Amino acid sequence: MKIKSYQVYLFAITFIMVVVACSKNAATDTAPVVASCDPNTSFSKTILPLFNSTCNLSGCHDGPNAAALNNFQVVHDNASQIRASISTGRMPKDKTLAITDKNAILCWIDNGAKNN
DSSP states (O other): OOOOHHHHHHHHHHHHHHHHHHSOOHHHHTOOOOSOOOTTOOIIIIIHHHHHHHTSSTTSSSSSSSOOOOSHHHHHHTHHHHHHHHHHTOOSTTOOOOHHHHHHHHHHHHTTOOOO
């Protein structure tokens, strides 16, 4: 069976469409953070549980691959990098944070990343 050039182009276009459709949605990942921000967002009650459920998982921030985000000092010391990664949608890996969760993390960082 001989493959014709239009079949190659059709395959290439279909492949590209599938890859784009299955990738993270950049518009959602980089959407502006909701304006409401509670300056008293709690690290222990809000931020740490979010990291435990979305980041401190096998293959992500579990120690061997990247520093576990499981205590205040590590999270505080990496706050600017965490902010950049969440703002751009680069993290969490293979997931998308709900806008409320993203807002809570960014709000906590922007208000001094307090140990509360």
